[in-house]
Amino acid sequence: MPQRRTVTSRSQEPRQRFAEEVRRLREERGVSLRQLAEQLGWDPSTLAKLERGQTLGSPEIARALDDYYGTPDLVLAMWELAVADPTQFKERYRRYMVLESEAVSLWHYAVANFHGLLQTREYARELLASGGLGGDELDVQVEARMGRRELLVTDCAPQFRTIISEAVLRAPLRCSKEWCAQLEHLLEVGERSNVAIHVLQLSAGLHALLNTDTVFLRSADGRTVAWVETGYAGELVQGITAVEQLQVRYDLVRDLALSPAESRKFIGRMLEECRAEQRDVA
Structure with missing residues (x-):
């Protein structure tokens, strides 16, 4: 028996x-x-x-x-x-989540939206809802994304660099108050010593990463992999040659972007515009 x-x-x-x-x-x-x-x-x-x-x-x-x-x-x-757990993240993201949590440095280029580590709760909610999520599943995904943000504020936080296309900053939330909060959060996180934020202005013109969100993740053993994503699919790139080619493109784009100090001023001006809009509405 x-x-x-x-x-x-x-x-x-x-x-x-x-x-x-x-x-x-x-x-x-x-x-x-x-x-x-x-x-x-x-x-x-x-x-x-x-x-x-x-x-x-x-x-x-x-x-x-x-x-x-x-x-x-x-x-x-x-x-x-x-x-x-598949209820936390979609199948294609689970491997990335583990790599992100173990990385000693992350380099990111944002073509469409802020990296999850930089999103406020309302930004994450509106972004995920626009992709079709709703109900309990939406709540779970928002909480999961909020949990990821703590990675940047731990004692052993990784070095994080993001290049944000101006197009991302020109796509506000529906609620002006929440959009101001997202910009304020961006400035606050950018003050951390382990975080560098660059803005790539639209006037920079054509460049090597026009339609591809890209993240480079370097592990403690020195190995670097890349995660590239479009609006329909994400792919983990592990081949040394392919990763190096992407890094060359990333470096070219970073050369076109504003410095962190200049980027902070740029975001600050957008925040002031947002606050002025709120005052006009009030």
Whole structure:
């Protein structure tokens, strides 16, 4: 007779199970969220969001929890399963999500929209909704995207550089207030020492990456891969020659872009225009 399988009352959904286990480990240790935050050096609100399933956090948080609880790679493994869960990201993005979380540097070119690491909640919601998402699926995808943003503010945050086509900045949200908030967020993130933001003006003319969003991800072992995406498909480029060719194109585009300081002034002027529009409406 086959052995009876034990079934627990815990969630079988990877994201929710991750949240449950993180909460269970803390409660078994008998510490509050604030005490845990003090021990780990993380914001208690971030840990609270982990336990509520509102964010997955980063691999650094997972490793810190494993170290604190003495559970080698357990929390990290559950984090990886949650990230790879198809309900969090579409199939073609799951490999990219893991590479992004492990990268020591990311170089990005934005032809159509801001990188997910730079998006506000409302920007992400409107962008994803425009692609056909709705209901609970939309809520899940927005929360997943918000969780990704924490990658840039961790103690071991990667170096992040983005070149943003002016066309992206000329495609505002429907709500002027939320668009101002997105521009403000862009300026705020750009102040971080690990983030460099360039604006590529339309006056730069034709260039080597006209219709392709591109991200270069360099891992700790020095290997670089590229993720290229159009409006219909995404592709992971791993061949050394192909990646090098894309890097040459990226460098040519960066040469055409404004410096981070000039870009900050450009975005600042757009923010002032947005605020003026709000005042006129009011």
